Amino acid sequence: MMLSGWGRFPRQECRTSRPRDEAELRAALAQGGAIARGNGRSYGDSALSPRNTVDMRGWSRMLDFEPDTGRLVAEAGVVLGDVVAAFLPRGWFPSVTPGTKFVTLGGMIAADVHGKNHHRDGSFGAFVDWIDVMGPDGEVTRCSRDESPDLFHWTLGGMGLTGVILRAAFRLRRVESAWIRQTMVPAPGLDAAIDAMEAARDSTYSVAWIDCLSRGEALGRSLVMLGEHAAWDDLDRTRRDAPFVIPERRRLRVPMDLPSVVLGGASLRAFNALYYRNGARKRGESLVDWDGFFYPLDAIHDWNRIYGRRGFAQFQCVLPLDASRHGMRALLRAISDAGTGSFLAVLKRLGPGGAGMSFPMEGYTLALDFPVTEANLRLLDGLDRIVLDHGGRFYLAKDSRMTRATLRRADPRADLFQRLRQELRMTPSFASAQSERLGL
Amino acid sequence: MTRPAVLILGGRSDIGLAIARRFAADGHPIQLAARDAAGLEADRRDIELRHRVAVSLHDFDVLDTGSHAALLDGLPALPGIAVCVVGLMGEQAESERDPLAAARVMRSNYEGPALILAELANRFEARGSGTLVGVSSVAGERGRRKNYVYGSAKAGFTAFLSGLRNRLAGKGVHVVTVLPGFVATRMTAGMDLPAKLTAAPEEVAASVERAVARARDVVYVRPVWALVMGIIRAIPESRFKRMDI
Structure with a gap:
């Protein structure tokens, strides 16, 4: 089956299986070179293995919930949006969420995803109590901070390369409503944006949309968005009656691959300028619902098609x-x-880093998309060099084209991880197109 | 408002579980009946956690027809809606060779499902309310060389449902016949099915729920199947017998 990540680049013909239980999964793993795949939301080739891609979406049961602590036990294929749908009405919300709710639990652990509260709360892994992992011989190991701590440490952020994540226990946070008190701070340039985020270290959520095409004085102008879960007291009377109900969102769909002129330089520059001016007018505080605050792009189905056929x-x-x-x-x-x-x-702004190959470290992260063209691939190589010169590193869940050498210069943990995988016979049992490209 | 309980006969199948989830999402308590019901514990927990409805598990062997009444007696309450998704495709070649294998296909698709619904029908009739749903198959609309043992049993089941509907009309009990075409399930995994004619289990579930809500009589899960089967039924037998479809 032809598969790709969310970025639709690269695409590869992959042999896939869809095991239902541990016995079927064990049989699939016996073929070697396996990588588990959830909802395909990593951007590049992390969840592709031409030899043996294991579709884990059938493992989608929620198994246990402790209403005292907010701890949920679920299978790896459970989708985050389903967790929100089931538990927000009961006053619980994921402790950490990435920018889309269409990810699976297994994917969130494998990428050790972070959210808008990373500077305060850390990544998803900080809220995971234990993980069941099926190793190269088909044995299932429950790992945690106390039991098999090394496996736990390297499975968080390990991109599925330590084994197949079967199920996990993770903690939700209590909330009093489905609403976020958002504060919008327009920042006319990069320094102002960073200043605003440094000043907002106590905010639960902070993130900036940045105009990546502004120049000169306006370079890096941003809309900094801060957020707090709204308490019941913060709501007006109508919302207090049903604090967990939000209006139905309009859903849009990108019906086809857009031709590349639509997102050419001129229209992009105009769009960004307009977006900034519009946002700046909305400065100050407002009440927004969880779906719009955390998952603005989820309202546009198949938005990955706007960059055209090449991805x-x-x-x-x-x-x-x-x-x-x-x-x-x-x-x-x-x-x-x-x-x-x-x-x-x-x-x-990110807080201190965590486990194994986990991406975050204390500092600032920048994320953006580039349509795949020769020129852009050259530009990306140039950006890699700038990151290396400044002691930075890269997010494997987004990567589709980095070189082995770049990864090793950026991240001394890569060699350690590669050795560990060999010692524990995780290679060649588990491999993805990405792990082969990066020599992990 | 409490919703009537939904009994799923064949609660382990992909279609059965999809139907259970669909009704649970709408607030119906669920009764899952299947062989080795204890093995459905994780599914029971999942449905309870997601939808906050009560889910009970019940051992049920469709071929053990003597135990059907006891199964119904053991339910927490007589359900308001009962859906039978039990079925066994079998291997046509094996059914041709081995009478026991053929009998198993016939009994699993006709005798067993018909008798458990008959038992439910009497109880629903006595109560004066309820909906019975039989998931039959388009394979029952004309016998074909590739699967006529299975198809003939489904034909019997479809005719049974039709007669039951006729008998119970005006007695407060409604009978729905659901005709899925191809469905992507464990049973069909690995088969090369045409995408336009193949439904997901969730589609079957949605169409069951809709048919129950609107008290429809006979529904094709994908409407294109009505057309396909209309054409297949219209072919004269003298031609049909020489065709390979």
């Missing part, structure tokens, strides 16, 4: 705190000079 590459790096201003300026200048990039670029 797109997402670029996400993090720079250490002391190199962030200088490094981000260099990255933005390179992007703006090239006149390419995406209509949605994100800048965010």
